[in-house]
Amino acid sequence: MVQVKNLPYLTLRFKFYKKGALQYISHLDLVRTMHKIVVRAGFPLWYTEGFNPKPKLIFGAPLSIGCESDCEFLDVRMVERVNEAEAIAALNRNMTADMQVTEAYYTETKFSDMAYLGYIFRFSLLDGTKALPAIVACLEKDRILIEKMGKSGKDKVMKTVDIKPQIRSAEVYAEGEEICIRAILSADPASFLNPEHLVSVLKSECGILREQNLARESYFILRTDAYTKDLSPFR
Amino acid sequence: MTSLKQLSSILKSVQKPGRYIGGEMHSIVKDKSEVSLRFGLCFPDVYEIGMSNLGSRLLYHTLNSDPGIWCERVYAPAQDMKAQMEKHAIPLTAIESGEDVKEFDILGFSLHYELCYTTVLSMLKLAGIPLLSKDRAEDAPIILGGGPCAYNSEPMADYFDLMNIGEGEELLTDICHLYMQMKKDGSYSRAAFLRRAAAEIEGVYVPSLYEITYKEDGTIAACTPKYPDVPARVKKRIVKDLDKAPYPDKLVMPYIETVHDRITLEIYRGCIRGCRFCQAGMIYRPIREKSPETLCKAAKCLFENTGYEEISLISLSTSDYSRLRELTDLLLEWTDDAHVSLSLPSLRLDSFSEELMQKISSVRTGGLTFAPEAGTQRLRDVINKNVSEEDLLRSVRIAFRGGKSSVKLYFMNGLPTETYEDIEGIAHTAKRVIDANYELPREERPAGLGVTVSVACFVPKPFTAFQWEKQDSFESLIKKQSYLRSCITDRRIKYNYHEAKVSFIEAVLTRGDRRLAPVIAAAVADGAYLDAWDEGFDFDRWMRAFAACGVDPAYYTTRGFGLDEVLPWDVIDCGITKQFLLREREKAYKGETTPACSEHCSGCGASALGGKTRWCK
Numbered sequence: 011m012v013q014v015k016n017l018p019y020l021t022l023r024f025k026f027y028k029k030g031a032l033q034y035i036s037h038l039d040l041v042r043t044m045h046k047i048v049v050r051a052g053f054p055l056w057y058t059e060g061f062n063p064k065p066k067l068i069f070g071a072p073l074s075i076g077c078e079s080d081c082e083f084l085d086v087r088m089v090e091r092v093n094e095a096e097a098i099a100a101l102n103r104n105m106t107a108d109m110q111v112t113e114a115y116y117t118e119t120k121f122s123d124m125a126y127l128g129y130i131f132r133f134s135l136l137d138g139t140k141a142l143p144a145i146v147a148c149l150e151k152d153r154i155l156i157e158k159m160g161k162s163g164k165d166k167v168m169k170t171v172d173i174k175p176q177i178r179s180a181e182v183y184a185e186g187e188e189i190c191i192r193a194i195l196s197a198d199p200a201s202f203l204n205p206e207h208l209v210s211v212l213k214s215e216c217g218i219l220r221e222q223n224l225a226r227e228s229y230f231i232l233r234t235d236a237y238t239k240d241l242s243p244f245r
Numbered sequence: 246m247t248s249l250k251q252l253s254s255i256l257k258s259v260q261k262p263g264r265y266i267g268g269e270m271h272s273i274v275k276d277k278s279e280v281s282l283r284f285g286l287c288f289p290d291v292y293e294i295g296m297s298n299l300g301s302r303l304l305y306h307t308l309n310s311d312p313g314i315w316c317e318r319v320y321a322p323a324q325d326m327k328a329q330m331e332k333h334a335i336p337l338t339a340i341e342s343g344e345d346v347k348e349f350d351i352l353g354f355s356l357h358y359e360l361c362y363t364t365v366l367s368m369l370k371l372a373g374i375p376l377l378s379k380d381r382a383e384d385a386p387i388i389l390g391g392g393p394c395a396y397n398s399e400p401m402a403d404y405f406d407l408m409n410i411g412e413g414e415e416l417l418t419d420i421c422h423l424y425m426q427m428k429k430d431g432s433y434s435r436a437a438f439l440r441r442a443a444a445e446i447e448g449v450y451v452p453s454l455y456e457i458t459y460k461e462d463g464t465i466a467a468c469t470p471k472y473p474d475v476p477a478r479v480k481k482r483i484v485k486d487l488d489k490a491p492y493p494d495k496l497v498m499p500y501i502e503t504v505h506d507r508i509t510l511e512i513y514r515g516c517i518r519g520c521r522f523c524q525a526g527m528i529y530r531p532i533r534e535k536s537p538e539t540l541c542k543a544a545k546c547l548f549e550n551t552g553y554e555e556i557s558l559i560s561l562s563t564s565d566y567s568r569l570r571e572l573t574d575l576l577l578e579w580t581d582d583a584h585v586s587l588s589l590p591s592l593r594l595d596s597f598s599e600e601l602m603q604k605i606s607s608v609r610t611g612g613l614t615f616a617p618e619a620g621t622q623r624l625r626d627v628i629n630k631n632v633s634e635e636d637l638l639r640s641v642r643i644a645f646r647g648g649k650s651s652v653k654l655y656f657m658n659g660l661p662t663e664t665y666e667d668i669e670g671i672a673h674t675a676k677r678v679i680d681a682n683y684e685l686p687r688e689e690r691p692a693g694l695g696v697t698v699s700v701a702c703f704v705p706k707p708f709t710a711f712q713w714e715k716q717d718s719f720e721s722l723i724k725k726q727s728y729l730r731s732c733i734t735d736r737r738i739k740y741n742y743h744e745a746k747v748s749f750i751e752a753v754l755t756r757g758d759r760r761l762a763p764v765i766a767a768a769v770a771d772g773a774y775l776d777a778w779d780e781g782f783d784f785d786r787w788m789r790a791f792a793a794c795g796v797d798p799a800y801y802t803t804r805g806f807g808l809d810e811v812l813p814w815d816v817i818d819c820g821i822t823k824q825f826l827l828r829e830r831e832k833a834y835k836g837e838t839t840p841a842c843s844e845h846c847s848g849c850g851a852s853a854l855g856g857k858t859r860w861c862k
Binding site for chain 1: 270
């Protein structure tokens with residue numbers, strides 16, 4: 011097969027939400043799923059060269075299992091210009107209700123310009139009034155240490171890391187029966203903070219969410235926005 | 246019903262929670278108040294295995310195309326999820342509605358492998374449904390089984406209300422319609438329904454309507470229907486014209502990766518070969534092909550609705566499809582431009598060509614797999630594998646020249662009449678494949694050559710020429726496996742083999758009778774679950790279960806069955822006659838081969854089932 015080299019391309023960026031049941035789909039599975047969705051949508055896709063040509067999809071910051079998001083980004087390379095509104099409709103027809111595109115625009119900015127991500131954590135707890143001051147105290151400490159797998163040379167070892175510098179801001183409040191945290195966390199690849207790490211600190215230090223259960227205690231994480239270095243909205 | 250929100254802390258703690266959420270693109274959700282039958286299509290293995298099963302895809306599509314039926318998928322939870330479900334008393338639910346399967350009308354289990362039996366029983370337990378058919382209340386779902394193991398489902402006979410013998414597209418529809426009709430006219434009771442299904446629908450086997458008697462030596466005396474309107478033998482049901490059979494135009498799109506995450510296009514049913522160890526080659530006869538036009542239309546439609554960039558042309562032996570060239574040419578008219586690649590599993594050595602390889606590697610490259618099955622020509626003749634070493638070497642030369650660097654070879658240990666010379670033959674054959682590479686001019690050799698030898702253990706199966714054979718003891722199989730290891734000296738040959746103890750249990754169950762039912766329940770009570778997985782299988786647990794029930798497993802394996810013995814599966818008529826199988830057995834011992842259906846009709850009996858067949862006389 012003759013492959014035309016170096017076709018020019020345009021990058022169409024989609025902003026989408028991924029909620030409900032789809033919070034349980036990993037980033038890797040999302041990549042695979044999205045790949046088939048853009049093929050079904052019938053876009054004039056730009057394919058990579060070589061033995062195994064693939065459409066080029068670039069995702070914004072990965073979202074871990076158990077997080078919902080209103081603010082996911084996907085860049086798709088096209089060989090010709092597609093109308094934005096039509097592109098949104100084509101994708102949404104091929105996705106289920108828990109994942110839908112809200113915006114589409116041509117862009118030249120890069121995901122590396124994304125410096126922070128905003129999240130809302132919601133906790134349904136057995137004894138929320140008692141937990142609230144404990145959570146506040148935990149977040150106000152000078153150092154917030156977590157244990158995580160890291161590398162030491164070639165070996166994998168448990169490392170203690172201070173995640174405090176990766177928390178740009180965190181505000182704790184009660185809303186009805188729930189305790190909420192509105193937090194802005196680092197999205198920089200070198201110091202990316204997985205929001206689940208914050209939950210595990212609270213689990214171990216505030217005595218909450220100790221066991222799996224049926225709706226007695228639970229938590230939900232929603233990614234709400236993305237920011238550049240100066241905290242202006244990322245686009 | 247447990248909502249996803251209630252399950253959140255559990256879903257966040259288990260592996261691959263995407264298995265349990267449903268909501269996939271093209272999954273079918275109906276209004277339950279508008280349907281008259283709720284069907285649970287149960288696959289006794291985890292989601293990513295079940296989602297890849299072609300039979301389930303076909304039946305999901307077929308049943309849901311009836312507006313009165315809502316067919317939902319049900320999978321076995323993985324071990325970690327099962328533990329959570331048991332701890333928190335969460336019942337087994339269907340993927341689409343999330344509702345308890347206990348409330349359904351019919352649960353249909355796919356019996357694709359004997360080692361899934363313990364998973365079937367565990368799923369019934371999780372659902373809160375009594376295991377034994379006779380203990381189920383009037384309002385409990387009808388428990389139905391189908392698939393290859395249904396041809397001898399006797400070990401599970403006490404647990405199933407009804408067995409589907411043959412292809413499900415029409416059979417299952419008929420069963421559902423009878424159920425709906427009897428519910429509507431008020432004549433439904435479990436007993437009345439089962440009796441009418443057995444008497445009126447071809448392909449229905451209701452185990453409880455048969456009495457099994459035994460001789461003093463423990464062998465079966467007879468299997469007798471309890472009522473005159475119940476057929477003495479249950480005849481397999483087939484789809485007569487595959488071009489007219491329903492085929493899905495959409496596939497449920499899994500969010501998580503499944504084992505065969507691609508379009509599977511069934512090109513024909515049956516097999517013209519007649520390898521004497523192979524059950525599939527017999528029970529799916531007669532050979533019925535689909536036309537290239539039908540297939541190409543289905544493929545294009547599926548591609549547009551799924552976005553899968555791989556189409557797998559499947560059948561028991563793809564290169565035996567009589568119009569393969571036409572089909573691949575037709576597909577290649579559009580697949581290359583759409584970046585879709587074709588894959589052809591189950592290629593035969595004697596019909597593999599340069600042209601075929603070009604077609605399958607036109608977009609992506611991969612390795613190739615061939616199955617000589619035995620290491621010497623003598624033994625290949627015994628099993629009627631009708632391929633020669635020259636076929637193999639010719640094929641691998643083509644593969645190497647075409648840039649394929651990895652070749653996988655399938656063999657079997659423990660075949661009837663096998664000697665240590667045959668085992669040495671496996672090592673020699675693999676070595677000759679390596680040598681074939683070095684006989685090529687340097688510039689034609691692929692880089693990084695690797696040959697994988699994968700050796701299974703022979704399990705005698707019902708409805709094959711070897712159905713009466715003794716199985717090699719696992720001690721002997723293990724000895725043979727280590728001997729083969731010592732024969733393979735070349736580092737470029739990778740050697741894999743199947744666990745002989747697994748094949749031993751498989752052999753017990755595949756030729757088992759009703760006396761094994763308590764053994765399976767005992768294994769389940771002892772924790773057996775997902776036995777088809779290495780981490781789920783526990784040989785000692787099975788041996789404990791045999792001992793506890795006073796059953797000698799050797800009766801079903803190393804004993805061998807007498808040629809005049811009543812076999813547990815004699816009640817099933819799969820089209821293939823016993824006379825044919827006996828003839829084939831005799832020829833095996835003489836080392837005589839039988840030509841393929843395309844060359845000469847060997848009179849297996851399957852043509853009596855009818856159907857639009859290409860080769861049958």
